[in-house]
Amino acid sequence: MTASVRLEALNHWFGTFHALQDISLEINAGEYVTLLGPSGCGKTTLLSVLGGFIDPSQGTVFIGHADMTRVPPAKRPTTTMFQDYALFPHMNLRDNVAFGLRMAGVAKAERYRKADEKLDLVGLKADGAKRPHELSGGQRQRVALARALAVEPEVLLLDEPLGALDLKLRRAMQDELKDIQRQVGTTFVHVTHDQEEAMAISDRIVVMNAGRIEDQGPPSRIYREPASLFAADFMGEMNHIPAEVEASVAHTALATLPVATLPQGAATVCIRPEEIRQDGEGLALGQATVREATFFGTFTRAHVTPVSAPEMVLVAHLPPTDLPKPGAVLHLSVLPEDIRVFMKEIA
């Protein structure tokens, strides 16, 4: 079971706080979409609107072409997997997973069969008789997933489902979530503030900030060609170089860089640390002095100060075999396609 979702011109206010601002979004059936953003950006509010827990002040929610804006959670083809799992502590796992089917009036034998099937899907087939408090965090998370999937929702909403897990388990569960989503084919809408998690599992990332959608697209596109400075920063570490754009060039303290046609004025040139090169290819950024360099396993992370701009500090990722001493001088360059330029917003 899977359905598309269409949000049209959603606005929501909490008192005077404008939590969702003109949100329009289309999600295809069977897509894995992540709502990514910092705390308070409106991503959880948006998920609650999808799940029916919040009535939006304005706008429409279509799920599978039916208007669901004012339909209560129980009557929606969505289920939510809550951040704290919200398992029923007084029921064993099988009864937890079968709860939705019980509410739908499915006979006992049939709902237990389906519950066992879903427990099997999440690797807890043998634990149906256990109570939630006997499980680890990761296992509870799996039960919550099985319970949400047992009613065969068309859209599954996941509210920071991996937030309470330690890093290693989180990475393992990401792969599992993605894998289960492929098996069941349900549309997944996943809320997170962890951009690595978003990149690992999503077909599409929707970056949110202050109640608006900043950017949306496949992870690689958002990482490499973010639509806004906020999206660029949120997706990973970014070097900011102040610039002045003038007739398709950007003047910076380091070098004058060719840019696509942009309006004139103050701008920020962005370069990711791993795109700063030392092999001389591309556009020269001049010389820089190493302040410190740290070995990170797969790369060496260096803080460098350009000779032509002593007040600036750039972060560069160098090959792991290369650990320069503080004070060493590097020749930096960058490929033209790795440069992003954002005009300064007029405040």
Place this chain on the structure above:
Amino acid sequence: MRMAAWLYLFLAFGFIYLPVGTLVLFSFQEGTLPVPPFNGPSLGWYADVLSDDDVTDALLHSLLVAIGSSATAVLFGFLAAYGLARHVLPGSALMRVLLIAPLTVSYLIVGLGLLIVLNRTGVGLSLITAGIGHVVINLPLAFAIIYASMGAQHENAERAARDLGASEAKVVLLVTAPMLAPALAAAFFLSVTLSWDEFIIAFLLTRFDITLPVEIWSMLRSGLSPRLNAIGSVVFLISVTAVLMLEFTVLRRRRS
């Protein structure tokens, strides 16, 4: 120093338990006076008490009133707590205060007030009126215990149940109430112990069918006797059972 601590402990517990211990001890007295020296032991007074229909009737009445009034108090307390904890209601702070306030009113006042109202409305005194009196004194307690244990994690489970298609009634019946079972049991057994040996309200609000404390009081008027000790021991035993049940449910909640 260590000795002093042990002595203090011994004295403190002696102070608390010596009267009860003496009462229980002399219920086994062979003879007609519950005073030293102790002769016995003998179960004669227990046989005497348990073959007395007035006493066994009163005992049954007390159990009936205790269980009935406690169940009612817990039901109302739960409904009030659910309403006030889960819904935004106008004046909910005031309602909370009004629900708990009767705790501060003396049992005598509650009993007299009810007596006046019942006389005016022409409702005859019975075990039911005594039960109503006990609901009045136990409801604030039941409400306070249940309301305090309605946490946010319960609210999330209720949200999940609704999301999975449960109606409001099913949410309360299948999720909220079972999750609160320890608090409900605690409130129930505490109410039972309070109602079980409550005297003044039962005295004012019963007439022909009376509860055990009222029966004991009427027996007291004919002087001391090991019979009273035997009845007292039975009352004590039942109270202890209720307290142990309470302790068990509360402890179980802490463990899980």
